[in-house]
Amino acid sequence: MLRPPASQCRVCRSWPAQPVCDACVAEFAQPLHRCGSCALPLPAGLTRCGACLKEAPPLDLCLAAVSYAFPWAHLMADFKFHDQPAVVRFFADLLKATPWVEHALDAADLLLPMPLSRQRLQVRGYNQALLLAQQLNPRKTRADVLLRVADTPAQHTLKRAQRLTSLNQAFAVDPLKASLLKGARLVLVDDVMTTGTSLYTAARVLRAAGAAHITGLVVARTE
Helix, strand or coil, rough: CCCCCCCCCCCCCCCCCCCCHHHHHHHHHHCEEEEEECCCCCCCCCCHHHHHHHHHCCCEEEEEEECCCCCCCHHHHHHHHCCCCCHHHHHHHHHHHHCHHHHHHHHEEEEEEEECCCHHHHHCCCCCHHHHHHHHCCEEECCCCEEECCCCHCCCCHHHHHHHCCCCCCCECCCHCCCCHHCEEEEEEEEEEECCHHHHHHHHHHHHCCEEEEEEEEECCCC
């Protein structure tokens, strides 16, 4: 059950009606020009970073609301690990205010949250990516198409080389739902993107199942 949002701004401690006040959003959530493939910040005038030009990721588009830094890293940790899912409404609004996100949501046939393993879901009690997707568009959200079929160590606990291989067999498409993906435009929703391994691995599985266009959508992107 979702808790009501805190009445005090979690950044400056003023007393707004949302978890982060408008002044703090204006200060810390200014849109950045980002790579269209991996959402890393880029100088103005460029559309893709060097790494994505060298080897294109399996996403057609990648969008992030903020950088994984103060104050968002702390708020995201509360949302993800400390049983405070009510801030999902705020994060969903932050995403909707991000350039190109509303267009991606409108154009999508389905919103697919990044799935958790059964073990991790039992421990946490909720999938933060599913809560986000439902807030963004409950009608288009499907949590029964992309499945987590293997439990793996949390990505933030692994070294980069380990992250690149730990998820190779972690995701699958439900064969009874696979027909939904043929020629579909998808938005793949997650909370934080670090190396991109989780999103990229899931996107490859969806592409193999026939998806025509895949947008990765995250609240925060590490730099």
